[in-house]
Amino acid sequence: xxxxxxxxxxxxxxxxxxxxxxxxxxxxxxxxxxxxxxxxxxxxxxxxxxxxxxxxxxxxxxxxxxxxxxxxxxxxxxxxxxxxxxxxxxxxxxxxxxxxxxxxxxxxxxxxxxxxxxxxxxxxxxxxxxxxxxxxxxxxxxxxxxxxxxxxxxxxxxxxxxxxxxxxxxxxxxxxxxxxxxxxxxxxxxxxxxxxxxxxxxxxxxxxxxxxxxxxxxxxxxxxxxxxxxxxxxxxxxxxxxxxxxxxxxxxxxxxxxxxxxxxxxxxxxxxxxxxxxxxxxxxxxxxxxxxxxxxxxxxxxxxxxxxxxxxxxxxxxxxxxxxxxxxxxxxxxxxxxxxxxxxxxxxxxxxxx
Amino acid sequence: xxxxxxxxxxxxxxxxxxxxxxxxxxxxxxxxxxxxxxxxxxxxxxxxxxxxxxxxxxxxxxxxxxxxxxxxxxxxxxxxxxxxxxxxxxxxxxxxxxxxxxxxxxxxxxxxxxxxxxxxxxxxxxxxxxxxxxxxxxxxxxxxxxxxxxxxxxxxxxxxxxxxxxxxxxxxxxxxxxxxxxxxxxxxxxxxxxxxxxxxxxxxxxxxxxxxxxxxxxxxxxxxxxxxxxxxxxxxxxxxxxxxxxxxxxxxxxxxxxxxxxxxxxxxxxxxxxxxxxxxxxxxxxxxxxxxxxxxxxxxxxxxxxxxxxxxxxxxxxxxxxxxxxxxxxxxxxxxxxxxxxxxxxxxxxxxxx
Numbered sequence: 001x002x003x004x005x006x007x008x009x010x011x012x013x014x015x016x017x018x019x020x021x022x023x024x025x026x027x028x029x030x031x032x033x034x035x036x037x038x039x040x041x042x043x044x045x046x047x048x049x050x051x052x053x054x055x056x057x058x059x060x061x062x063x064x065x066x067x068x069x070x071x072x073x074x075x076x077x078x079x080x081x082x083x084x085x086x087x088x089x090x091x092x093x094x095x096x097x098x099x100x101x102x103x104x105x106x107x108x109x110x111x112x113x114x115x116x117x118x119x120x121x122x123x124x125x126x127x128x129x130x131x132x133x134x135x136x137x138x139x140x141x142x143x144x145x146x147x148x149x150x151x152x153x154x155x156x157x158x159x160x161x162x163x164x165x166x167x168x169x170x171x172x173x174x175x176x177x178x179x180x181x182x183x184x185x186x187x188x189x190x191x192x193x194x195x196x197x198x199x200x201x202x203x204x205x206x207x208x209x210x211x212x213x214x215x216x217x218x219x220x221x222x223x224x225x226x227x228x229x230x231x232x233x234x235x236x237x238x239x240x241x242x243x244x245x246x247x248x249x250x251x252x253x254x255x256x257x258x259x260x261x262x263x264x265x266x267x268x269x270x271x272x273x274x275x276x277x278x279x280x281x282x283x284x285x286x287x288x289x290x291x292x293x294x295x296x297x298x299x300x301x302x303x304x305x306x307x308x309x310x311x312x313x314x315x316x317x318x319x320x321x322x323x324x325x326x327x328x329x330x331x332x333x334x335x336x337x338x339x340x341x342x343x344x345x346x347x348x349x350x351x352x353x354x
Numbered sequence: 355x356x357x358x359x360x361x362x363x364x365x366x367x368x369x370x371x372x373x374x375x376x377x378x379x380x381x382x383x384x385x386x387x388x389x390x391x392x393x394x395x396x397x398x399x400x401x402x403x404x405x406x407x408x409x410x411x412x413x414x415x416x417x418x419x420x421x422x423x424x425x426x427x428x429x430x431x432x433x434x435x436x437x438x439x440x441x442x443x444x445x446x447x448x449x450x451x452x453x454x455x456x457x458x459x460x461x462x463x464x465x466x467x468x469x470x471x472x473x474x475x476x477x478x479x480x481x482x483x484x485x486x487x488x489x490x491x492x493x494x495x496x497x498x499x500x501x502x503x504x505x506x507x508x509x510x511x512x513x514x515x516x517x518x519x520x521x522x523x524x525x526x527x528x529x530x531x532x533x534x535x536x537x538x539x540x541x542x543x544x545x546x547x548x549x550x551x552x553x554x555x556x557x558x559x560x561x562x563x564x565x566x567x568x569x570x571x572x573x574x575x576x577x578x579x580x581x582x583x584x585x586x587x588x589x590x591x592x593x594x595x596x597x598x599x600x601x602x603x604x605x606x607x608x609x610x611x612x613x614x615x616x617x618x619x620x621x622x623x624x625x626x627x628x629x630x631x632x633x634x635x636x637x638x639x640x641x642x643x644x645x646x647x648x649x650x651x652x653x654x655x656x657x658x659x660x661x662x663x664x665x666x667x668x669x670x671x672x673x674x675x676x677x678x679x680x681x682x683x684x685x686x687x688x689x690x691x692x693x694x695x696x697x698x699x700x701x702x703x704x705x706x707x708x
Contacts, residue, residue, distance in 0.1 A: 080678075217678040219630070219641055233627040239679035267677060269623030273587040276573070282687065287573055318687075323621060324434075324571040324695035325593035328682045333636065333672075341678035 001028070004097035008033035008138070009175065012102030019245035019261050022294040022301060023074070024105035026168055031175050032079045032103065034138035034147050034210065038195050042179035047163075051131070051200035054122030061165065061179050067120070068112035073162055074295035075185040076265055077192055079103035080215055080235050083243065084339040086331045086347075093339040101243030101346070104265065106298050109183045111164030115157045118201070123153060127201035130156035131208070132182050132193035141209035148208030149191045149215075151184055151236070153201070155268070160185045160297060163196065185297035186268030188235050190215045205234070217340050224337045238267030240327055241343040242275060242302075242319040247350060255310040255352045262346065264290070264319040265299040274320040275302040279309070282316050282329070282345070308352045317346040355382070358451035362387035362492070363529060366456030373599035373615050376648040376655060377428070378459035380522055385529050386433045386457065388492035388501050388564065392549050396533035401517075405485070405554035408476030415519065415533050421474070422466035427516050428649035429539040430619055431546055433457035434569055434589050437597065438693035440685045440701075447693040455597030455700070458619065460652050463537045465518030469511045472555070477507060481555035484510035485562070486536050486547035495563035502562030503545045503569075505538055505590070507555070509622070514539045514651060517550065539651035540622030542589050544569045559588070571694050578691045592621030594681055595697040596629060596656075596673040601704060609664040609706045616700065618644070618673040619653040628674040629656040633663070636670050636683070636699070662706045671700040 001011040013028040042061055049057040059067070082103035084096060118130065131150040138147055155161060162183040165172060172178040177194025184191040190210060205211055207229070216232035218224055242264040247253055264272040272293075276285040288304040306315065320326045328334055331344040355365040367382040396415055403411040413421070436457035438450060472484065485504040492501055509515060516537040519526060526532040531548025538545040544564060559565055561583070570586035572578055596618040601607055618626040626647075630639040642658035660669065674680045682688055685698040 217627075217674070219628070220639070233674060233676060233678050235678050237623075237677045239675075239677040269591075273571075274573070285574070320571070320587060321593075322587060323591045323593040324587050324589050325697060326682050326688050328680050329684060329687055333683055334680050343679060 002100065002102065004099065008035050009037060010097050012099060013105070014248070015101055015243065015245040016248055018102060018105070018263065022106060022291070022298065023108055023168060026170065026173065029105040029107060029176065030079065030103050032189060033136070034140055035136040037175050038135050039174050040179055040195055045179050047180060047196065047199065049117060049121045049199045051202050052124040052127035053201050054124065057117070057121050064112060064163070065165070068116045070110065071113050071162060072108060072110050073160055073183065073185055073297060074106065074108045075183055075297040076104060076106040076299040077183070077189040078238050078241070078265060080188040080190055080340045082241070083342040086344065087335050087339045087342050090332045090335045093337065096339050101245070104263070104299070106294065107167040108169065109162050109164040110166040110169070111162040111183070113159055114161040114163055114182070115159050117163060117199070118157055121201070123157070123201055126203050128153050129202050129205045131200040131202055131206040132196055133198040133200065134193050134195040135197055136195055142213070145209055147193065147210055148206050149193050149211045150206035151187065151191050155184065187237055188215065191236065214338070215340070218337050220335050220337065222337055235340060237269060238265065239341055239343045240266045240270060240319055240321045240325065242317050242327065243346045244315060244317050244348045247348070249348060252351050252353055253308060254354055255308050257305050258308050259303055259305050260315060261301060261303040262317055263299045263301055266321045270321040270323065272300050272319055273322040276318050277304050277306060278316040279306050279313055281314055308350070310352055310354070313350050313352055315348045315350065356454065356456065358453065362389050363391060364451050366453060367459070368602070369455055369597070369599040370602055372456060372459070372617065373655070376460060376645070376652065377462055377522060380524065380527065383459040383461060383530065384433065384457050386543055387490070387529070388494055389490040391529050392489050393528050394533060394549060399533050401534060401550065401553070403471060403475045403553045405556050406478040406481035407555050408478065411471070411475050418466060418517070419519070422470045424464065425467050425516060426462060426464050427514055427537065427539055427651055428460065428462045429537055429651040430458060430460040430653040431537070431543040432592050432595070432619060434542040434544055434694045436595070437696040440698065441689050441693045441696050444686045444689045447691065450693050455599070458617070458653070460648065461521040462523065463516050463518040464520040464523070465516040465537070467513055468515040468517055468536065469513050471517060471553070472511055475555070477511070477555055480557050482507050483556050483559045485554040485556055485560040486550055487552040487554065488547050488549040489551055490549055496567070499563055501547065501564055502560050503547050503565045504560035505541065505545050509538065509541070541591055542569065545590065568692070569694065572691050574689050574691065576691055589694060591623060592619065593695055593697045594620045594624060594673055594675045594679065596671050596681065597700045598669060598671050598702045601702070603702060606705050606707055607662060608708055609662050611659050612662050613657060613659050614669060615655060615657040616671055617653045617655050620675045624675040624677065626654050626673050627676040630672050631658050631660060632670040633660050633667055635668055662704070664706055664708070667704050667706055669702045669704065
């Protein structure tokens, strides 16, 4: 793993580790944390569901598993800061980790549907948002506070949002949210709250720092230290993105045919329709082969063979979604002061020599 | 109106005509036709609902209006060829109309929900697509055939898709589909079939030329005359877009403060979150003021005041959606042989002189 920070623990797999399998092995799954990893005792842990509901719930893990049908969803989680390194090349972003293209991973999640739990609690009509609270106190928040987030009730009741206790058939490790985490399929990872303790139905979005202040896309000219709550674009569904996984940055392949492979991912409400590859800086393109996705909420891998020339070469990849929209070209045009949502064309620089 | 063709009738309003009102007056609403406009007798007209349904329906307009609750939706329709002129500047697109930014309009539609009609007919589980058939024979199709299209059942049963008999409080004019048309909110206009006569539930998408061959985004290097059915990306939801409406192309305003206004539109599952304006080719940007939308399926107008310098100036506008995605920069990077889905940044060239 490429460790960006030890405390809080933030690490991503090297790109090549994501190239081999559609389901990311646990040991390669990226870790994004905002505070110390809590170690909760699953035996005494309880989940509270409260707020604008007709019936407050308090459930042990056993009660949760016994009372609702078990569901499985293959979902890709992607950090809003994925590929931030490409923005930092344009202009520095102090205090934020320089994530490469590995702040994204895919697991087969097992749990219950949040929709089923909310139906049991009975959402009142004015419950427009579902907030999630966890115990991990983040020193990065202003003021320091436990991590929290919310999603609109429409997404929360859509069926694909899970309360998961297992990934890839194993109980969640502590670093991934044991005993229970939210998995908001198709949305930025920040909404998939780990170490979940409380679900609150409310009229407004969460006032937690990580919903109201952070994870919002500010314009390039804004000063994030001066930004108040509710400024900028509150990030939710993930934007269309892609990355090159192999060859790796700095590789020195021989000239001649080489397989290039990567991933493409379209968030909630969109799907990947095509991936193009260029070895001449975008003047000409060839269409890559898209592998089948492991499910409607998962990324897709793509691959193609290119003929590498001798010397310096830039490989460019771009994805199109099923609306006919293509990723934007340049990281400069979407630079923002916290370095979120870099979904510009993927670029890889190689020197090919015999 | 700017008339691109008399037969079939294809015309768009000049940009300024779209700047004043969120609801487009009937006389300014763009017209996109593929054959002669049929003049159907509303008294003898019938709608048939058949295919994979438990009960075939045949309904007069009066029966349709009497049997289902009346619904009203403010929806923007946008032709897939909107802003094609910007692609033609990159490379010619023979045989396709050079639409400016006016192949888009917004109306208050009155009708019944397609979902209600399909519920009455009873969709069978294998009904994955809902096809629409009309009587207008298009000589442009290969072979010539009546116009048709289809949408996935999930969209057809979503509630916002209307079978409309009125727009802006008046019965549909013949050119806009009297007596009944489909309005697929958030999707390209081509799926909002006019002069609707038959709705068929089926396992596969429509095999009609305008679904299987046209309105598909081919890669830049494809030869559309050689393209078979099911090639390319079948266009559905509209991609994030924007345009400048005032000042108009070729205007010669005086240097000094000038109001710039336009529209932004995000298709199904997305909403417009921000619009930026630049008068220095995209080096620096200012945020425009976004007007309130007339509804969740409608465009938004935006406006801002810029300080125009003397001489040549290029005004650039770009929209961001609520996922933090921005429009792609250049029409060259999304050029395609039929000129669909140009959603690159809007650019307006002016000469400012006293």
